[in-house]
Amino acid sequence: MAPTTVLPNPRVHPRFSGITTFCRYPRLEDVTPENRPVDWAVFGVPFDAGVTYRPGARFGPRAVRDASQYVKRFHMAHGVDVCEVLSLADAGDAPVAPYSCKETLDVVWSWATQLPDPARTRLLAVGGDHSVAYANINATWERRGRPGGGLALLHFDSHLDTVDSVWNEKWGHASPFRRAIEDGLIDPKAMISVGIKGPLNSKADLDFASHHGVTIVTHERWKAEGPRVLRDFVARLSGREAYLSFDIDVVDPAFAPGTGTPCPGGLTSAEAFEAVRACAGASIVGADVVEVLPDRDPAGITALLAAHVVFEILAIDAAARSKGGAKGSPCGQSSPPAR
Numbered sequence: 001m002a003p004t005t006v007l008p009n010p011r012v013h014p015r016f017s018g019i020t021t022f023c024r025y026p027r028l029e030d031v032t033p034e035n036r037p038v039d040w041a042v043f044g045v046p047f048d049a050g051v052t053y054r055p056g057a058r059f060g061p062r063a064v065r066d067a068s069q070y071v072k073r074f075h076m077a078h079g080v081d082v083c084e085v086l087s088l089a090d091a092g093d094a095p096v097a098p099y100s101c102k103e104t105l106d107v108v109w110s111w112a113t114q115l116p117d118p119a120r121t122r123l124l125a126v127g128g129d130h131s132v133a134y135a136n137i138n139a140t141w142e143r144r145g146r147p148g149g150g151l152a153l154l155h156f157d158s159h160l161d162t163v164d165s166v167w168n169e170k171w172g173h174a175s176p177f178r179r180a181i182e183d184g185l186i187d188p189k190a191m192i193s194v195g196i197k198g199p200l201n202s203k204a205d206l207d208f209a210s211h212h213g214v215t216i217v218t219h220e221r222w223k224a225e226g227p228r229v230l231r232d233f234v235a236r237l238s239g240r241e242a243y244l245s246f247d248i249d250v251v252d253p254a255f256a257p258g259t260g261t262p263c264p265g266g267l268t269s270a271e272a273f274e275a276v277r278a279c280a281g282a283s284i285v286g287a288d289v290v291e292v293l294p295d296r297d298p299a300g301i302t303a304l305l306a307a308h309v310v311f312e313i314l315a316i317d318a319a320a321r322s323k324g325g326a327k328g329s330p331c332g333q334s335s336p337p338a339r
């Protein structure tokens with residue numbers, strides 16, 4: 001029998017009780033032998049020294065963990081019980097070096113590459129600012145056997161994050177994908193950036209991505225073409241291993257105000273879910289959800305959205321592994337879901 005995830009019964013153990021872990025998944029050290037190896041290890045990266053505007057995303061992992069207590073296990077759109085298909089665990093927080101972007105990326109990479117079962121366990125990082133994506137991409141590339149040509153990338157963001165440097169810092173949150181492309185971790189011709197919008201410092205900010213063959217889907221193009229543009233891109237990947245990076249600022253600040261570089265005119269929460277679900281069929285081997293800034297987050301709505309994006313990413317893999325999972329009925333449970 002395939003490993004599954006054992007969760008506390010919410011009708012016996014209330015969601016507001018017990019130790020707070022991502023989505024109430026067990027701590028990695030508490031996963032029982034029969035549920036090993038773990039399919040996905042979710043971990044926090046409490047770091048925000050790479051920001052170019054508002055700091056505070058270092059508290060993002062705590063906020064997302066707390067908000068995720070109300071994330072349930074059955075995905076209606078995919079018709080799959082994520083915890084029945086996948087063995088999931090909270091691996092805690094990666095170590096960081098709060099005063100140094102590059103040192104933090106190095107220590108996160110070193111820590112993440114040493115997590116158990118590299119051939120099986122995939123990594124989902126919760127930030128923290130977007131600079132941490134480089135570390136998890138690097139660790140994922142390493143754990144997947146250093147695939148030649150690099151990984152494909154499904155990127156959701158208001159910004160391309162391919163700037164060379166800001167204030168002489170080459171490892172901040174404006175640059176992770178430029179560094180990943182330069183280092184061969186990502187294939188730019190197999191990279192799509194969805195939701196790009198807002199004014200730029202210069203038209204030249206588009207040059208690196210454009211010249212390297214990145215597919216840029218502005219918010220205006222998304223409005224015109226919708227999820228089809230992602231589904232077509234995923235189909236062209238033909239099963240190639242891909243990494244998914246989700247910056248919460250791709251969502252309009254009316255729905256996700258808790259972020260450091262808000263950009264008006266973005267996706268709604270529902271459209272964000274629709275966009276991630278359009279990645280179904282992609283072979284996602286690593287992911288991150290970043291840039292939640294709790295101090296700017298009234299009522300915790302941004303952290304709650306981020307927690308559900310984490311679940312949406314896991315559900316894509318669960319549906320792919322489950323026979324008929326993507327075609328399942330949303331009414332397939334014998335009893336109503338626990339509240």
